[in-house]
Amino acid sequence: MRSLRERLLGTPELLDGPGLLRVLRRGTPSLRVRAARALSERPEAQVPPALIPLLEDPLPGVxxxxxxxxxxxxxxxxxxxxxxxxxxxxCTTPLVAMxxxxxxxxxxxxxxxxAAxxxxxxxxxxxxxWRSPGPAAGFGPEACARxxxxxLASPEALRSEAEADPLGAGRQALEDLAALGHPEDLDRLRSLARSAGRRGRHGLIVAQGLAGDPRALPALCDLLERMDVDPGRGxxxxxxxxxxxxRVGSPEVSRRLVRALEIEALEHEGRPGAGLGxxxxxxxxxxxxxxxxxxxxxxxxxxxxLDNLHGSALGGFYLPAMDALVKIGPPARPHLEAVARSGGGDAARNAEGVLEALSAG
Structure with a gap:
């Protein structure tokens, strides 16, 4: 269902250049990301001058x-x-694209x-x-290089590989195609996922993030709250x-992510069968x-x-939280400064570490 703002401004994927620029000025975060994606695919010569300023846009997806x-x-x-x-x-996803x-x-x-x-x-x-936050979330040095x-892969070669063995070796090619962002390739992966079982469904989740289309966000957020699957699969x-x-890079889903943090702590990590989690x-x-x-x-x-040192088998959640605060940047400063002034505990020292990283640029 289209939102009121989309009905007023138009569906980005159907608009011309001026219409897309209007959405980029006045749209919601998801609409703006969709407009930037649609603008990037247009062939007109005047598109690149419009894209260059968007490299400094507040939204990672844009x-x-x-x-x-x-x-x-x-x-x-x-x-x-x-x-x-x-x-x-x-942020990792825009950086690797750049x-x-x-x-x-x-x-x-x-x-x-x-650089990756x-x-x-x-x-x-x-x-x-000193700690490195990337590996815990799956984005260490070699993963970022990957x-x-x-x-940089050829879409033609990936399509051939995917079509030759879509449920076997071609699954990786399908995910890589999604990362290149061509809409027809994501449609192809959706159709194959219907007959590929659990692995295919997992591949589709990965591909939706790699493709970066915000229209996938409602379904992805719903997965965070599902309680009707076995613990390991869930x-x-x-x-x-x-x-x-x-990876989609649209901040309007932040409340659902925060809610998911609460659900994980209260409903999942302490349940029977939660060993994998x-x-x-x-x-x-x-x-x-x-x-x-x-x-x-x-x-x-x-x-x-910031003082969560023992909340996981990876050594607590303080390190991914610190990394997230670095990515948020200056808007996080007032909160960090308040924690840093609170005393000499772990939270204060970790807040100081984030502030140092922000000051270093």
Missing amino acids: RRAAARGLGWRADPDHRAPLAQAAARER LAAQVRCGGPPEAALE RAHGGRRLRTSRG EVTRL FAQRRLAATAIG VQYPVRTNLLWALGEIQAADAAAVLCGY
């Missing part, structure tokens, strides 16, 4: 779409603005992969010493859904997603995790 659109055009003149944007970028776009525009692949690995290996000063590499689905939501807790991915969508309204909730 920045990602702008980078992807510039990369598709493979114009060497776009390398400089992409490099400048990448140097400022805090790095891949630089390569498509003629930049050296080695430099892009090195540096992001995946970034470290924060915590009350327990995110860039998949965006934990896997919720982890994948949380990561997918973060304790070993690989969904809350780590939910905290990652709140940072990845730059959910400024969740900064206070995230600060509440």
Whole structure:
């Protein structure tokens, strides 16, 4: 069902260039991300000048779409603005899109992969010493490099591989196709997922995040709250859904992510059969997603995790919370400063570590 704002402004996927620019000025976060995606796919020569300012947009999903659109055009003149944007970028998903776009525009692949690995290996000063937050959520150095590499693949080769063995070796190709963002490929994956069983459904969840279409958010958020699946399968689905939501990069779902944090703690992690969820807790991915969508309204909730040193088998939730606060950036400062002034405990020291990272840029 279309929202009132969409009925007033129009459906982004059906609008022309001026209509898309109007949605980018006046739309809700999800509409703006959809408009940026649609604009990036248009062939007109005046599109790139409109995309370049979007590399600095407040919404991660818009920045990602702008980078992807510039990369598709493979114009060497776009390398400089992409490099400048990448140097400022805090969030993983837009950053890897910017790095891949630089390569498509003629930049050296080695430099892009090195930058991706540096992001995946970034470290924060915590009350327990220097720690790297990326690996716990599945985005360590090599994983970030893989995110860039998949965006450089040939869509034609991936389609051939996917069609040859869609339920076997081609499943990875289908996910990689979704990352390239061509709408017809996501439709192809949806149709195959219906007959692929559990693995196919999991692949579709991953693909929806890689594709970055906000229209998938309601279904992904619903997965976070489902109680009618067995524990092992449920934990896997919720982890994948949380990561997918973060990749879409639209902050209007922040309240549902915060609610999901509460549900995980109260309803899932202590239930019989929760062993998998304790070993690989969904809350780590939910905290990652709140940072990845730059959910400024969740900064206070995230600060509440700064002294969580023993809440998971991974060593507590303080580290993904710190990373999320770094990604949110300046809007989190007042909350962090209040915690830092509260005393010398773990929360205060971890808040100081985040403030140091923000000051370092």
